[in-house]
Amino acid sequence: MPAESPRIPSFRPRAVASVFQAIWSFVRHPRRSLRHWRLRRMTPEQVFNDIYRRNAWSSAESVSGLGSGLDQTIVIRRELPALVREFGWRSMLDLPCGDFHWMSHVELDLDYLGADIVDDLIQRNQARYAGPGRRFVRLDLLADPLPAVDVVLCRDCLVHFSHADVRRALANLCASGSRFLLTTTHVHAHGNRDIPTGAFWPLDLQAAPFLLPRPIRLIDERCTHRGSLGAKCLALWHMEDVVPRPATSAAA
Numbered sequence: 001m002p003a004e005s006p007r008i009p010s011f012r013p014r015a016v017a018s019v020f021q022a023i024w025s026f027v028r029h030p031r032r033s034l035r036h037w038r039l040r041r042m043t044p045e046q047v048f049n050d051i052y053r054r055n056a057w058s059s060a061e062s063v064s065g066l067g068s069g070l071d072q073t074i075v076i077r078r079e080l081p082a083l084v085r086e087f088g089w090r091s092m093l094d095l096p097c098g099d100f101h102w103m104s105h106v107e108l109d110l111d112y113l114g115a116d117i118v119d120d121l122i123q124r125n126q127a128r129y130a131g132p133g134r135r136f137v138r139l140d141l142l143a144d145p146l147p148a149v150d151v152v153l154c155r156d157c158l159v160h161f162s163h164a165d166v167r168r169a170l171a172n173l174c175a176s177g178s179r180f181l182l183t184t185t186h187v188h189a190h191g192n193r194d195i196p197t198g199a200f201w202p203l204d205l206q207a208a209p210f211l212l213p214r215p216i217r218l219i220d221e222r223c224t225h226r227g228s229l230g231a232k233c234l235a236l237w238h239m240e241d242v243v244p245r246p247a248t249s250a251a252a
């Protein structure tokens with residue numbers, strides 16, 4: 001019988017490069033790397049409940065963060081009712097609604113459903129703000145079937161998702177049968193960096209790997225708080241235009 005040739009471990013340059021990259025990034029940004037390492041070990045529900053309980057977005061005004069204060073929402077509080085009237089929307093899903101702080105200052109003449117993954121927030125909103133034509137339910141944008149409405153408002157959420165979760169969220173929104181999506185995108189030329197869900201990157205939905213078409217409307221929020229890169233906008237798309245591309249072909 002011929003002797004079996006010894007197994008030589010295969011050399012995978014890509015795997016080796018990514019290990020070195022991880023070590024290098026840990027050396028350069030130890031706190032951020034540790035935070036990302038922790039986030040990767042949590043479910044989205046754990047991540048956002050933890051952020052809520054610790055008020056980790058550090059705003060004294062809103063647990064939904066600095067971008068949800070009244071000073072940062074002046075433009076959208078003015079533009080949103082005008083958009084609702086212009087398109088004749090009769091129903092809205094605000095997913096995620098966060099603590100409904102700035103939204104409680106907006107007059108919207110439609111059927112409003114606010115939803116969030118954090119159950120405590122939903123209980124609180126329901127007790128404080130529910131009324132005729134306005135209610136709150138717990139929904140996970142990544143996993144739960146969503147109701148069909150005229151417009152889904154998804155502000156300041158996908159910016160906290162990994163690329164895989166952005167794709168999952170867009171696919172779920174499309175599957176809802178809703179007509180329009182009004183969501184946050186950033187207009188800049190810095191590209192999209194993949195992050196663990198729970199971290200932040202100023203996502204540009206028209207850039208790779210998402211490559212959404214030009215939106216029907218783009219509202220520059222004129223946001224001034226730190227962390228923004230380029231202009232933070234609310235962009236309006238027909239829902240059929242936000243169908244996510246498969247990961248492989250979009251990565252080009």
Ligand SMILES: C[S@@+](CC[C@H](N)C(=O)[O-])C[C@H]1O[C@@H](n2cnc3c(N)ncnc32)[C@H](O)[C@@H]1O
Binds near residue numbers: 117
């Ligand atoms: C930065 S806040 C923005 C809230 C609100 N849109 C606003 O403009 O004030 C992000 C919110 O997304 C919620 N969230 C994160 N992942 C979610 C998911 N998978 N499903 C539903 N809500 C989610 C968080 O709990 C948090 O309340």
